[in-house]
Amino acid sequence: MLCFWGAQVREGFGLEQPDKVKHGNSGIRSVCPKSKVQDMSAGRSFVGFIRDGQVSVLRLRSEDCDHDGKLTQLQLKNDRIRLILCGGDGAVLLAYGGKVLIMDKSIVCRPLKGLDNRQVIQIACGDHHSMALTTDGQLLVWGENSHGQLGLRKDHPGSPSAQHVQSLSGIPLAQISAGGDHSFVLSLSGVVFGWGKNSAGQLGLRDTTDRHASVVNSLNRKKTVSISCGGEHTATLSKGGTVFTFGSGGSGQLGHKSFKDEHHPRVVAELWGSGHRHHTLVSVASSKLIYSFGCGMQGQLGNEEIIKQSVPFPVNLPTEYNHEYTIAKLIAGKNHSFALLVKELGNELEQPKSNPSREIFTLNDRMIDCWVSKSDTNSWKAIKKNLSFYFNVNVWFCSCDDHYRTSEDHCGLDFDLVKSSFAKLSENKSLISEVVKVVQQMLSSLNPNPTGVESLRVYLLLPELIRHVQEQQRTELTEALASKILQLNPDARKVLETYWSRLPEDWLKNVVDLLKKESAMLIEKIAFQGINWDIPRRLKKFVQILHMVCCNTNRNITKSDFMIYEINDLLIMVSVEKEKYFLFGILCGLALNNNSVVHLPFPLALFKKLLDVKPSLKDLIEFSPVLGKSLQYILDYSDDVEEMDMNFTVSLTEFVDKYLDYILNKSVEEEFEEFKRGFFKACARCMVEMFELEELRGVLVGNEEYDWDILKQNTTYEGSFYAEHPTIISFWEVFEELTSNEKKAFLMFLTGFEKVPILGMSAVKMSVRPLFSFTQDHLPQALTCHSLLDLPVYQNKKTLKAKVIEAINHKRGFWEE
Numbered sequence: 159m160l161c162f163w164g165a166q167v168r169e170g171f172g173l174e175q176p177d178k179v180k181h182g183n184s185g186i187r188s189v190c191p192k193s194k195v196q197d198m199s200a201g202r203s204f205v206g207f208i209r210d211g212q213v214s215v216l217r218l219r220s221e222d223c224d225h226d227g228k229l230t231q232l233q234l235k236n237d238r239i240r241l242i243l244c245g246g247d248g249a250v251l252l253a254y255g256g257k258v259l260i261m262d263k264s265i266v267c268r269p270l271k272g273l274d275n276r277q278v279i280q281i282a283c284g285d286h287h288s289m290a291l292t293t294d295g296q297l298l299v300w301g302e303n304s305h306g307q308l309g310l311r312k313d314h315p316g317s318p319s320a321q322h323v324q325s326l327s328g329i330p331l332a333q334i335s336a337g338g339d340h341s342f343v344l345s346l347s348g349v350v351f352g353w354g355k356n357s358a359g360q361l362g363l364r365d366t367t368d369r370h371a372s373v374v375n376s377l378n379r380k381k382t383v384s385i386s387c388g389g390e391h392t393a394t395l396s397k398g399g400t401v402f403t404f405g406s407g408g409s410g411q412l413g414h415k416s417f418k419d420e421h422h423p424r425v426v427a428e429l430w431g432s433g434h435r436h437h438t439l440v441s442v443a444s445s446k447l448i449y450s451f452g453c454g455m456q457g458q459l460g461n462e463e464i465i466k467q468s469v470p471f472p473v474n475l476p477t478e479y480n481h482e483y484t485i486a487k488l489i490a491g492k493n494h495s496f497a498l499l500v501k502e503l504g505n506e507l508e509q510p511k512s513n514p515s516r517e518i519f520t521l522n523d524r525m526i527d528c529w530v531s532k533s534d535t536n537s538w539k540a541i542k543k544n545l546s547f548y549f550n551v552n553v554w555f556c557s558c559d560d561h562y563r564t565s566e567d568h569c570g571l572d573f574d575l576v577k578s579s580f581a582k583l584s585e586n587k588s589l590i591s592e593v594v595k596v597v598q599q600m601l602s603s604l605n606p607n608p609t610g611v612e613s614l615r616v617y618l619l620l621p622e623l624i625r626h627v628q629e630q631q632r633t634e635l636t637e638a639l640a641s642k643i644l645q646l647n648p649d650a651r652k653v654l655e656t657y658w659s660r661l662p663e664d665w666l667k668n669v670v671d672l673l674k675k676e677s678a679m680l681i682e683k684i685a686f687q688g689i690n691w692d693i694p695r696r697l698k699k700f701v702q703i704l705h706m707v708c709c710n711t712n713r714n715i716t717k718s719d720f721m722i723y724e725i726n727d728l729l730i731m732v733s734v735e736k737e738k739y740f741l742f743g744i745l746c747g748l749a750l751n752n753n754s755v756v757h758l759p760f761p762l763a764l765f766k767k768l769l770d771v772k773p774s775l776k777d778l779i780e781f782s783p784v785l786g787k788s789l790q791y792i793l794d795y796s797d798d799v800e801e802m803d804m805n806f807t808v809s810l811t812e813f814v815d816k817y818l819d820y821i822l823n824k825s826v827e828e829e830f831e832e833f834k835r836g837f838f839k840a841c842a843r844c845m846v847e848m849f850e851l852e853e854l855r856g857v858l859v860g861n862e863e864y865d866w867d868i869l870k871q872n873t874t875y876e877g878s879f880y881a882e883h884p885t886i887i888s889f890w891e892v893f894e895e896l897t898s899n900e901k902k903a904f905l906m907f908l909t910g911f912e913k914v915p916i917l918g919m920s921a922v923k924m925s926v927r928p929l930f931s932f933t934q935d936h937l938p939q940a941l942t943c944h945s946l947l948d949l950p951v952y953q954n955k956k957t958l959k960a961k962v963i964e965a966i967n968h969k970r971g972f973w974e975e
Contacts, residue, residue, distance in 0.1 A: 743836025860913025
């Protein structure tokens with residue numbers, strides 16, 4: 159049944175003979191065509207109907223014409239239409255195969271250009287622009303862009319062909335709606351985005367400024383499930399049935415008991431329906447009532463009132479409606495109102511509520527099992543097709559109703575579902591190549607300036623997905639992911655850091671392990687393949703960000719979890735072949751860059767050569783005293799000897815200079831150039847040149863200005879320990895009794911280096927905490943990254959001293975086994 163009311167119109171629209179039209183109260187008429195109406199729409203100039211997949215349109219009377227046109231069937235060849243939306247001067251049609259057709263004001267239809275064989279599942283039509291949503295989550299727009307209603311860049315002139323709104327890439331969209339000159343989309347998690355004309359506050363952003371795609375923050379976490387745009391106002395429906403309206407209210411079309419505009423969403427009641435420029439229709443499913451409000455000067459409110467009405471009042475529908483029918487669709491046209499009703503057959507409706515092809519593709523265990531086993535060919539093909547778009551990956555793993563809480567603090571993912579699904583996918587080896595293609599597609603389409611936080615979920619999903627691909631591809635994809643994360647704008651990265659800080663412990667540990675493993679692989683490639691240092695630098699920056707997150711949130715992941723032990727093996731290889739000095743240089747450059755003291759006795763000559771300062775004989779004496787002093791003796795020889803008994807003649811000074819040049823330069827030229835190249839790959843030359851030579855050496859290898867009193871003064875205590883604790887008192891007494899070398903060994907045991915940092919002993923901040931033990935056999939332990947000493951509570955000072963000396967003499971750590 160089709161009910162309609164409002165301005166005068168051709169009796170029955172031509173769907174039935176005029177005498178078959180029933181007239182009810184308040185000017186409400188109804189018709190039951192033999193060929194059932196599957197869908198309909200009313201715009202400013204046309205009303206259109208779909209029956210048996212065919213479309214018929216009727217031109218409405220206007221200021222230029224005082225009568226309606228005839229109902230005319232469109233010539234569509236073999237296309238069967240399932241959805242029609244009428245706009246200002248035309249209409250948009252959606253065929254069952256996902257094809258989109260455009261009807262102009264001369265009712266000629268043509269295919270929409272720019273779809274590139276994409277399958278469309280939803281369409282929306284405004285006064286002068288239209289929108290389409292595809293199965294892969296892409297939003298396409300076309301038409302005029304006078305107020306930015308297309309969501310493209312501000313200076314875009316508009317387009318007759320479909321254009322992709324890239325700013326919303328990666329956001330799982332559930333619904334689209336177009337108003338007069340504004341647009342809205344709704345994400346799967348209930349986030350509302352609006353843009354375009356905002357003269358009456360129809361974007362709900364508390365002002366009247368036209369906008370590009372913006373989140374309506376006041377609707378966040380309201381569990382919005384549907385949006386309807388009028389000419390200059392907007393209505394949203396929450397999951398619990400609450401209706402919010404905002405925008406133009408001059409005719410009372412907001413239902414707020416006033417005729418004022420509202421610039422932000424305001425609750426109406428538990429109602430829902432459709433809005434046009436000056437009036438709104440809403441329905442309550444539980445009571446089968448339709449309410450109307452706004453302009454009713456031509457009877458379009460359906461309640462015998464020819465007024466502008468600012469509060470909802472029931473529409474006087476035919477009595478048989480309550481018993482036999484239910485509402486399938488409400489349409490508020492310019493001066494008309496429509497209700498498309500379907501019969502109830504027991505617990506079933508005469509027609510399905512929606513076409514299955516319109517549903518958002520979601521993942522479940524059965525589909526995953528079919529995909530892995532390939533037992534269901536159709537499911538296999540369907541899932542492969544859908545997996546090709548990271549929009550769907552973002553949709554699949556939302557956590558039931560919890561995803562409505564998605565915000566800057568809550569990502570809305572079901573981590574258990576993600577882990578189990580990816581684990582199952584990894585069981586099928588032939589599937590891995592497909593997974594790699596998917597990840598590559600995802601990485602290439604990531605937007606560094608995402609409009610909403612939902613698109614950031616993919617940065618949490620990708621590490622878990624990458625973990626299951628082959629080693630060579632895993633390293634490449636991990637680095638690409640790090641690069642994309644570093645390209646994110648600061649606000650987006652801050653949200654992502656919040657998400658990381660709240661990941662489950664095992665999930666976060668997996669991310670760290672992945673980064674460690676791939677960092678080690680990249681460092682090895684630097685040594686053997688000479689790859690661009692920019693690649694591992696990006697990965698290093700990503701690791702630093704993640705480490706900072708772990709430190710700031712007190713997660714149970716320490717510096718040791720970030721340590722790449724494979725570097726030790728690479729360091730040993732650098733003593734073996736000269737080309738590996740490049741890697742050694744990188745390690746030293748990294749140490750300087752991170753203000754880490756290294757346990758290597760570099761002579762001053764090394765730092766002179768790094769800064770292109772010529773080494774002297776004094777530098778040779780530093781690391782080779784016998785040879786250096788012998789050459790000095792030659793220069794100091796007092797007799798007038800100008801020649802040596804050799805096969806050539808040379809002055810003593812020139813001989814020493816040539817010897818020095820050979821020892822300090824030519825004999826190590828290839829190895830040093832590799833070291834230097836690696837060193838300046840890891841740290842900026844301009845930074846190194848800021849230091850004096852002795853300062854530079856001090857920064858890298860430390861100095862020997864030991865002040866053990868400062869170490870004691872700066873020590874802090876944790877747990878049950880405090881400065882006057884008997885064990886602490888005994889410890890410092892034992893420390894004072896240690897020899898100078900034993901104290902240096904203790905510093906090595908505590909920090910991993912035996913020299914003092916350039917900033918002095920005050921830079922060493924030791925913490926001491928009790929180590930619980932059932933016996934007195936446990937040795938003290940040290941966490942070098944934190945200068946943390948775990949000290950058992952020994953029974954007496956003698957035992958404490960013996961255990962401390964035994965611990966520092968074990969010489970186990972980074973440098974010795």
